[in-house]
Amino acid sequence: MTGRSDSENAGSGEFSFIARHFRPLAGAEALDLRDDCALMRCPDGEEFAISTDTMVENVHFLPDDPPETLGRKLLRCNLSDLAAMGARPHAYTLNVTVPRGGRHDDNWFAAFSRGLAEDQKRYDVHLIGGDTTSISGPLVLSATVFGLLRQNRALRRNGARAGDDIWVTGTIGDAVLGLMVLQGKLEDTSGFLAERYHLPQPRTGLKLHRIVSAAMDISDGLIQDCGHIAAESGVQLVLNAKDVPVSEAAASLGQTLLMQRLSGGDDYELLLTCPPERSHALQSACQDAGIPVHRIGQVQTGRGVRLLDATGRDIVLEQGGWQHF
Template identity: 40%
Template sequence: MGEFELIERYFKRPSQRNVLGVGDDCALLRPGPGMELAVSTDMLVEGRHFLSTVNPRRLGYKSLAVNLSDLAACGAKPLAFTLALSLPAADEAWLAPFAEGLFALADEHGCEVVGGDTTRGPLVIGITVFGEVPTGEALLRSGAHVGDDIWVSGTTGDARVALEVFRGTMSLPSEVFEQARARMELPTPRVALGQALRGVATAAVDISDGLLGDLSHVLRASGVGARIDAEAASSLLDVEVPSERRLEFALSGGDDYELAFTAPAHRRDDVERAARAVHTRVTRIGRIEGERGVRVVDAAGHPVPASFASFDHFG
């Protein structure tokens, strides 16, 4: 099977709302009037972002999910994506389920493939996703204010638990491990929540490298600091693990693809109403303060004596 047959068979689909899609030198996108185009790119590298044993259908799903999570953090509606794929071989037994998982999520969000590239090499998946958001309504990292609440969607730390099991540093009952593994391999991009938070949240970021590490991007961009309630943060972890590691996993686990966002304290009802409307759990874990840095405190307000380092590719 040649390169162009591979594209034709597994990745070419008819254009729905985009002007021009797969098969020409460029894709042409036309956002609606009064809209801004949101663009984000992510790469997934075998051995770095995923294990060689991962189910290819789940990998196809996750490859797009991590990009849609970026659009969610902007409050953007998905439009289209491009796919760059480096493959050791044109293996149809791998390609068919990979494409199936990829397009299952794409169809769920009305996000169509409009181009890309394929080459022979180590397994690397690169996706660039495009979305639209009403002019002036995008959620940014730079809007957090002193006194704002800090919220997190869904759960965090579950994927890290699965990774520790794969590494052999932790043992769990099979049903608990499968629960954590599903969160690692099939994250839920909070696209609907991101759109529901437009006009309510003051800042947002997607959680990919660990909650505290990604929240720090908001703090730097906004010129503020944060106080985190350790008990509330520990509740973000959904799977049962030894109590002494719950906070560590919840705050620095990574691979969660949830949203961390801020909103004024007087908008708590609005936040919870928006979350209910899109059937998404949200948890208030702290507040924005004027003093720079992050302080994790216990119920008595005393600092928790631990560090919570997030993932850094070159750290």
């Protein structure tokens, strides 16, 4: 969208396409999407946090997902990464690779960019550039998102220490159940679970500097992401399965889906570790932001992740599976 056209993709038609659907999303830094680059400045004493993600049709979303939600989901996944580092949303670039054959017509793109416009307002971000290309294959969307934060204040994955508590925001496992609903494997008449799959809620706006010892967003599934904190911090994370927060819609489907919930992806909640003496500060910060937070376990010496059932017995976690003792 910075004036680069894909010669196979409508030639000068691409320019009016960009003008129609993307120029209204562009901030001043985009130079109206008319130049070779965007220009972006950093306020004194701050730095940029940068995250990038790709979503592929049939892998990360379904062909009949509403176009209004697709760009928003991509944006929100990246905003969740910013939230995990403690950065506030600022801007993004967007690369759209459109299947040939016309299914993604002007109406489709109008809905797609309408969704983005709504989230730009909600999260106070703007588009600064992009590229549109064509493909003989599925729709591919990439975004690179820029956040701002004070220098040396980034929340990292490597600060968890033995004795810290483990906390998560929101409820865990809704998105993976939502995907199963959309695939016809589960039923949820409330629509809540599918909504959680389509539109994650990035936990931006939390002020956790000097409160939490480590932070990341849960995108690969709670257990796998706990493994990342454990590896980066050189500790063991011990989770109490019964304490992991569950939504009403998920709970109504019964306990048999516990392991799906704890190992499914796409939650985009925050996984935090926090020394016990700062529990109150953490809860206050979350309350101020209107974000629920629950303590789900403890950091210990050792390595890897342990999951305990209600009686304190280990649930054995295996690569790609699990079993009860």
